Amino acid sequence: MVNPVDTMHKIENEYGDIDAPYGKSAKTYISWAASMAVSLDTGVPWVMCQQTDAPNPIINACNGFYCDQFSPNANNKPKMWTENWSGWFSSFGDPVPHRPTEDTAFSTARFYQLGGSFMNYYMYHGGTNFGRTSGGPFITTSYDYDAPIDEYGLLRQPKWGHLKDVHNAVKLCEEALVATDPKTNSLGPSLEATVYKTESGLCAAFLANVDAQSDATVNFSGSSYHLPAWSVSILPDCKTVAINTAKINSAATISKFVPQLSQDDTTTADALFSGWSWINEPVGISSNSAFTKQGLQEQINTTADESDYLWYSLSIEKKGDEPFLQDGSQTVLHVKSLGHGLYAFINGQLAGSAKGSYSDPSVSLDVPINLVSGENKIDLLSLTVGLQNYGAFYDTKGAGITGPVQLKGVQNQSTIDLSSKLWTYQIGLRGEELGLSTGSSSEWTSQPTLPKNQPLVWYKTTFDAPTGSSPVAIDFSGMGKGQAWINGQSIGRYWPRRVASNAGCTESCNYRGSFSPSRCLKNCGQPTQQFYHVPRSWLQPGSNTMVLFEEMRGDPTQISFSTRETGSICSHISETHPIPLNTWISDEETRKRARPTLSLDCPLHNQVISEIKFASFGTPRGVCGSFIHGECSSKEALSTVEKACIGLRSCSVVVSADTFGDPCRGIAKSLAVEASCKWLDPHQDAHNGSNRSL
16 A cells, blocks of 8 residues: 555656766666666656656656746656746855745746646755755755745745745636646737636636736736736636736745844853863874875765865975975975865965865965975865765766875976875864764863964854744854854854855846846855854753864854844735735625735744834835835824734735725825734733734
8 A cells, every 4th residue: 555645756856957978878777767666666656857758657847947838758747847946055155046936936827827737846945954965065054945934944925925825826726727728829929828618617717928028918808907027817717816926915024133142141152152172183194094095086985975074194305405495495385176175284384275166166276385494294184065966977076186286486487296196194084083073072171272263173162052942043253164063963064254256146136037046146245154053953951062163264252143033024015916815706796896905924823913113005115124105105004004913913904095095096005014023921911813904
């Protein structure tokens, strides 16, 4: 008997996007994979994503930002969208991508308009790359992905609510969608009407304007409909618009990180944490398991990904007769690496470092060095930042110092190549071998002076968990790059010193037109990731242990805790908005008498609306957090909304002149509201479970 949860299995994923370089063997492999999967006789369908030549009975499915034009490779296979990309990943050193809500909704509606049968979001709930699980390389610890539910488990509004409304509208069309095939007709340039109609009278329609610039008014079945650019209107009865993807009827939220104060009202690590211990990570070889090899070894095959780190160590002797090593001449150490980063130490002192990037993981370092008479030690610490996880032959990309490693004389242009010498290697760090990340090693001792802004230092401290139940994050401002553990659990790689470029970001993003990850960017000129998620389930009542390994240079006294909170909830609804789907009425005459309604809901059940920060009925402008009054504004708006909402978890207000008076007759008006919520006092008698409407 098949478990009802096991409704579909997948063999291979997006191999079709990269199989061409493999030639004929790719076809052989896909045939083998399909036969092997089917032979397991699991009793449920098998799917291959992005595999146009998926053999029968394997279902080929689509992944991407848009899959409305996708067709399966056989008429008996359903049109399936296995990954609707709700956003995109972020990489250290780059701005953070953002996919507009209206565009995600547009892509979803278009898919069902043109015969789509199944859709899955990637991602619907953002996540965190705990430990060393991030791929890429250079993918951030945060895998929030601009998802409808964010990395911390909070609703990302309006994306969550608007997509919910879109799917509710599609659900209203269900009987017609499953009963017949769609018929699409042109209503003009870039304008389409798709109708699902049965002989029994069931009817549902989708009206689409796929132009990226111009709005349009179309005539359909004897009625006139306004279609904003890059939008779809869904008509569950082929008459009445339940939703238009460009018109958001869902609340918006502003989430923020709120610093957590200590008892003396400060946020510094000295106040938040109870004392510090530290241990210096030795430079170079410190393990009995070190080994020697002739020449430079590729890192991933050497370490088998047991650690981010691999030491390359070599001793050279300065005899005094080398032309470019003589006193007074300048010497440059040249190191070429496949990536992803490296630190160069000469005689135990950091001489220089270099890091790659997501677009180019390779590293090249040229750093002036001073060598002393006699023996000199060159220690190179190579590091990975996640492993390559996509592309043809990605398993052969490699990492680490593959050379050349050279000493160059600046004045006389002489060069000596060290690449083929006998190198000593150590996989990982001494601190990793000792298990310092657990915090329980006997090596930890309190030290009189905390070292700051020094490379290769392990830090340990204890702290009390932030109060309340809000999600927790660590603000690593002041640190360089490294890894962190809470009670022995790795929260991943931190790298707040990696700052995004200043170019490419915009104040607002135009959702009209095909989306790409480079189109809508945020966080320019800021650390790609400053806050790092700590699950509440990892925290204990009372004392908790935090361990850090700082590679670069950092000041742990600048670390602080924050909680992730919803700062504001907003909504902006016009008189012409479709009425909310939860009050959708099939009778056309009754529906005409219904009014658009603005609704506000606190994100958590034990919160109530405590303040109306802004309310304007008329011609308000702006977005959540920066609304402003227009030339037309009702004087009754603020008091009316306060009366309807203060003290409640949720409230609704009809958007009409009957509610607020008419401040400017003959002009289309809207209602914009920004509110804040607070935690409900458990001893307070409040109606947090009720809804008041005006």
